[in-house]
Amino acid sequence: MKRLSPTWSLAGLILIVLVPLGVLSLLAWRGARAQERAVWEDLGREAELYGRALADRMALRLPEMVSFRADYPDPPVPGSASTMDIVLEGSDIAALKSLRDSPDAGLSAAGLPRQALAALRIMELAPGEQPARELEGLLMEKHPSILTEVALAKIDPQGTGARETWEQGRKALAMLRDRGARSGWVLEGATPWWFQLEQSGVKLIPPRAVDRLLKEESANFQHRDFQPGLSLEGQDVQADEPFRSMPVAFGERLQVDVRLKYPESLAAAAKGEERRILTLVALAAVISAGGLLLIHRTLKRERKLNEMKSQFVASVSHELRAPVASIRLMADALEEGKLPPETVKEFHRLIAREGTRLSTLVGNVLDHARIEQGRRVWKKEPSDLAPLVADTVAVMEPLARERELALSSELQALEETVDADAIQQALVNLLDNAIKFSPPGGSVSVRLVKYDDDRIWCLSVQDEGPGIPKEEQARIFERFYRPGDELRRETQGTGIGLSLVKSIAEAHGGTVTVASTPGKGSTFTLRIPFTP
Numbered sequence: 001m002k003r004l005s006p007t008w009s010l011a012g013l014i015l016i017v018l019v020p021l022g023v024l025s026l027l028a029w030r031g032a033r034a035q036e037r038a039v040w041e042d043l044g045r046e047a048e049l050y051g052r053a054l055a056d057r058m059a060l061r062l063p064e065m066v067s068f069r070a071d072y073p074d075p076p077v078p079g080s081a082s083t084m085d086i087v088l089e090g091s092d093i094a095a096l097k098s099l100r101d102s103p104d105a106g107l108s109a110a111g112l113p114r115q116a117l118a119a120l121r122i123m124e125l126a127p128g129e130q131p132a133r134e135l136e137g138l139l140m141e142k143h144p145s146i147l148t149e150v151a152l153a154k155i156d157p158q159g160t161g162a163r164e165t166w167e168q169g170r171k172a173l174a175m176l177r178d179r180g181a182r183s184g185w186v187l188e189g190a191t192p193w194w195f196q197l198e199q200s201g202v203k204l205i206p207p208r209a210v211d212r213l214l215k216e217e218s219a220n221f222q223h224r225d226f227q228p229g230l231s232l233e234g235q236d237v238q239a240d241e242p243f244r245s246m247p248v249a250f251g252e253r254l255q256v257d258v259r260l261k262y263p264e265s266l267a268a269a270a271k272g273e274e275r276r277i278l279t280l281v282a283l284a285a286v287i288s289a290g291g292l293l294l295i296h297r298t299l300k301r302e303r304k305l306n307e308m309k310s311q312f313v314a315s316v317s318h319e320l321r322a323p324v325a326s327i328r329l330m331a332d333a334l335e336e337g338k339l340p341p342e343t344v345k346e347f348h349r350l351i352a353r354e355g356t357r358l359s360t361l362v363g364n365v366l367d368h369a370r371i372e373q374g375r376r377v378w379k380k381e382p383s384d385l386a387p388l389v390a391d392t393v394a395v396m397e398p399l400a401r402e403r404e405l406a407l408s409s410e411l412q413a414l415e416e417t418v419d420a421d422a423i424q425q426a427l428v429n430l431l432d433n434a435i436k437f438s439p440p441g442g443s444v445s446v447r448l449v450k451y452d453d454d455r456i457w458c459l460s461v462q463d464e465g466p467g468i469p470k471e472e473q474a475r476i477f478e479r480f481y482r483p484g485d486e487l488r489r490e491t492q493g494t495g496i497g498l499s500l501v502k503s504i505a506e507a508h509g510g511t512v513t514v515a516s517t518p519g520k521g522s523t524f525t526l527r528i529p530f531t532p
């Protein structure tokens with residue numbers, strides 16, 4: 001079966017998972033946008049309903065607020081003398097009251113309304129008998145005059161309230177007259193007013209009344225999100241433009257503005273859904289991408305491991321076949337008995353060497369299998385390490401000699417509880433590599449030392465071989481790992497030697513490391529702590 005390359009399989013996985021995810025996220029995002037638009041449209045409709053209701057109520061109630069101000073001649077026109085003037089001079093409260101309430105009281109000789117004069121007199125004589133508000137109405141609506149200003153100053157010395165309204169009314173009236181307009185809404189400050197000029201005065205809704213009305217009505221129409229206001233259509237819009245504006249059917253141009261109380265939080269809430277969906281999609285994308293990458297890496301590693309395993313089986317077969325074949329050939333030749341004595345000696349040496357190689361190889365393979373299956377039992381007993389190492393070095397000596405290598409050792413005496421066979425096996429593997437990879441004429445040295453206040457012992461094998469590039473140094477301890485491709489490899493091997501050394505070091509609570517400079521050689525070191 002033809003295998004897809006890893007790049008293609010990754011591309012396939014991405015297509016299968018990421019493309020539908022991409023389409024889904026696009027749909028989800030569009031959905032979220034539509035939802036956001038819908039939220040705003042709903043809110044807009046609600047604001048229109050709210051504004052409409054308030055505008056209708058305003059239109060209904062505004063006529064009630066209209067008051068009339070008679071246009072009093074200035075300077076005043078004098079009236080004719082009457083007995084009523086005597087009442088005004090006196091202090092008969094009852095007579096003064098009836099004069100105040102009489103519509104036919106007329107004007108005094110100074111041209112002042114007798115009704116107002118009577119009310120002022122009552123206020124002077126018996127302040128409790130004459131409510132200021134009533135007098136205010138009398139002066140402003142019925143008899144506006146120079147007297148009105150004087151009287152209002154008396155009632156309202158701070159110049160607030162009624163007096164202010166009166167002043168503003170006069171200004172607006174003058175303005176309307178200047179413009180030649182007969183009626184309409186006018187803006188004075190921030191508040192609109194309504195005026196209508198009549199023959200003998202002006203009808204008006206003062207700004208305070210408009211404000212009050214809006215407050216009253218909006219108190220009945222409270223809304224969580226909306227803040228009502230009034231403006232005139234076409235008026236310069238201030239910085240915060242209203243969310244919706246609804247016309248009021250009273251005069252022209254007046255409109256109820258609906259503003260959002262918390263525009264930011266509403267916008268955030270409307271956007272929230274979109275953000276939530278996008279976050280979810282992004283999270284799903286990241287998780288899927290991570291998952292895909294993980295699957296891809298696992299598959300790749302699995303594939304690589306399988307390749308390495310088949311390579312391993314091939315190298316093991318090869319490594320077994322070669323020594324077995326040469327042992328057989330030499331044994332046959334020896335059996336025939338026709339060889340000269342030096343060749344016989346040489347054949348014996350070679351058979352012994354091949355035997356050692358075979359037993360190392362078989363030992364490695366068996367141990368590897370046991371360790372893999374967790375069946376390797378470590379038999380640790382107190383051992384003298386120096387003689388153990390010396391014996392192993394001696395076993396490897398012929399191999400070194402054959403490759404014209406000087407094998408030396410420097411061993412400190414030390415006793416430690418170890419699996420002696422395993423330590424020996426580790427050393428054989430390290431020495432086998434050092435010998436195998438070194439060019440003839442070099443030297444290989446073995447050191448056994450204690451250090452770190454006798455807490456750790458080290459066994460190292462140093463060679464003057466080709467060295468190992470930095471990027472390979474970490475990988476050579478992986479099982480089956482042999483750098484380069486099989487055809488180009490000059491040395492034989494199976495790729496399990498160093499992984500066994502590592503397992504042995506770890507089984508003793510220690511580590512194995514390599515220090516190597518390409519071209520200069522390598523040093524492999526086992527560092528194992530003494531058992532306490």
Ligand code: ADP
Pocket residue numbers: 429433434437463465466467468476481482483492493494495496497498499522
């Ligand atoms: P094998 O020797 O059977 O290939 P190992 O696990 O013993 O397997 O070693 C893995 C690889 O590490 C070797 O193939 C080799 O490339 C590298 N290596 C090990 N020891 C040495 C050394 N002393 N000098 C240079 N390269 C080495």
